[in-house]
Amino acid sequence: MKTQIKEINSFKRSLEVTVHWSDLEQQFNQQFKKFKSKIALPGFRKGKVPENLVKANYGKSFEVDFVEQSMDNYFRQALKENNLNPINKAEIKDLDFNEGADLVFTADFEIVPEFSLPKYKKIKINVTRYTPTETDLQQSLDELRERYASLKTIDSGACSGMYVECDLQELDEQGIAIVGSKQEKRFVRLGEGYFKGNAEDKLIGINAGEERVVEVTMDDNRKVKYHIAAHKIQELIKPDLDDDFAKSCDNNVETLDELKSSLQDRITESLDNDYNSAIRNQIMSWFVEKTTLEPPTSMVDNYADGMVEEAANQSAGYEKVDKDKLKDVYKSTGGNQIKWFLIQEELFKTEAVEISDDALETRIKEQIEKYKDRNPGIKKHYKKPTNKKRLKDQMEIELLFEKLKEVTVIKETTKTTDVLREERKKAMEVK
Numbered sequence: 001m002k003t004q005i006k007e008i009n010s011f012k013r014s015l016e017v018t019v020h021w022s023d024l025e026q027q028f029n030q031q032f033k034k035f036k037s038k039i040a041l042p043g044f045r046k047g048k049v050p051e052n053l054v055k056a057n058y059g060k061s062f063e064v065d066f067v068e069q070s071m072d073n074y075f076r077q078a079l080k081e082n083n084l085n086p087i088n089k090a091e092i093k094d095l096d097f098n099e100g101a102d103l104v105f106t107a108d109f110e111i112v113p114e115f116s117l118p119k120y121k122k123i124k125i126n127v128t129r130y131t132p133t134e135t136d137l138q139q140s141l142d143e144l145r146e147r148y149a150s151l152k153t154i155d156s157g158a159c160s161g162m163y164v165e166c167d168l169q170e171l172d173e174q175g176i177a178i179v180g181s182k183q184e185k186r187f188v189r190l191g192e193g194y195f196k197g198n199a200e201d202k203l204i205g206i207n208a209g210e211e212r213v214v215e216v217t218m219d220d221n222r223k224v225k226y227h228i229a230a231h232k233i234q235e236l237i238k239p240d241l242d243d244d245f246a247k248s249c250d251n252n253v254e255t256l257d258e259l260k261s262s263l264q265d266r267i268t269e270s271l272d273n274d275y276n277s278a279i280r281n282q283i284m285s286w287f288v289e290k291t292t293l294e295p296p297t298s299m300v301d302n303y304a305d306g307m308v309e310e311a312a313n314q315s316a317g318y319e320k321v322d323k324d325k326l327k328d329v330y331k332s333t334g335g336n337q338i339k340w341f342l343i344q345e346e347l348f349k350t351e352a353v354e355i356s357d358d359a360l361e362t363r364i365k366e367q368i369e370k371y372k373d374r375n376p377g378i379k380k381h382y383k384k385p386t387n388k389k390r391l392k393d394q395m396e397i398e399l400l401f402e403k404l405k406e407v408t409v410i411k412e413t414t415k416t417t418d419v420l421r422e423e424r425k426k427a428m429e430v431k
Contacts, residue, residue: 003017010114015079015107016104021101039054067097094106110298127282128278131414149239151237153233156233167184199214210230211227243255279401291339311326353403364388367382
């Protein structure tokens with residue numbers, strides 16, 4: 001067998017394989033003998049058909065099967081001899097074979113490209129740390145009150161914040177109902193989601209039994225018209241902020257002050273997690289920017305396909321989405337995702353990142369103890385090997401970033417969450 005490798009780019013290879021007839025002849029004859037023994041033609045018993053008639057009638061069919069099997073075997077052998085590990089299914093072209101001649105084919109495929117990590121003994125990044133304010137605590141309390149609130153049907157028109165139980169019928173540009181686009185007995189809250197701004201204004205004061213037409217702006221800025229038939233107007237009745245409310249929200253507290261303290265701890269923990277995530281993201285961006293690496297096309301495609309599939313499983317009304325356009329969106333961001341994945345794998349080796357079984361079991365016990373009240377099924381969760389593997393992967397990533405933070409210079413800016421909310425509000429106004 002003779003092989004020749006061509007480097008198309010950093011990750012694509014073209015492998016030309018030539019298998020001489022002298023290497024194939026014995027195997028060809030043995031397989032043809034077995035093949036011939038199963039053939040029967042009129043006037044001949046099974047296995048007794050002359051060789052020339054078998055080849056005349058079934059020769060090409062046999063050669064196709066022989067080539068397919070032989071090509072697969074010799075392709076694998078060629079990969080092993082040349083120390084190549086494809087990451088996608090090879091494209092076979094320029095295939096040529098006839099009995100008595102060499103088997104020749106070319107296989108195009110992709111491999112993980114070789115690359116060098118940048119020198120990272122001093123990574124410089126800029127990160128903003130957000131500190132909590134009283135607003136965060138008040139919002140957390142409001143969210144809890146809404147979660148434990150009850151709905152009361154009212155006879156008057158709807159006000160902002162109230163719920164309208166209604167049928168939503170989508171209309172076309174001429175105001176005609178679109179068949180199959182009716183949503184019955186849906187709950188719409190005025191001032192939230194798609195029903196705020198002008199859409200909310202159109203529904204203020206609507207009564208049960210009343211009908212109105214409202215235009216809403218979707219996430220992709222499409223304008224959609226709905227004919228709304230209201231069935232019921234309901235007001236959200238929130239519980240009072242007192243000790244009884246606190247105990248109903250959290251079995252581990254006895255007073256409202258204890259609940260506030262617990263919420264404050266969670267807010268601080270969440271902001272600390274956000275800060276650490278920001279550090280990670282900045283470090284990742286640093287490596288992606290500094291590393292010369294072209295992500296393999298097949299890996300980017302697989303990433304985009306996976307994201308589209310995930311969106312299909314999680315999003316309502318997905319059948320209306322242009323899947324090709326969505327895939328293009330994910331492909332545009334997928335390159336950096338794949339780059340980081342490959343960089344991370346190389347960093348695991350360079351930094352000798354490894355989590356022992358003892359360390360994993362210790363973390364599992366800590367997780368069970370920490371979340372047993374909020375998640376009673378957590379112990380059963382970690383009995384599954386896939387979940388243990390997922391946690392171990394997470395711990396390896398944590399360990400990697402701990403090592404990388406040791407060589408990272410962080411320039412920190414501090415802002416309050418009130419400033420963050422104001423910045424987000426201004427950004428939305430610009431949009």
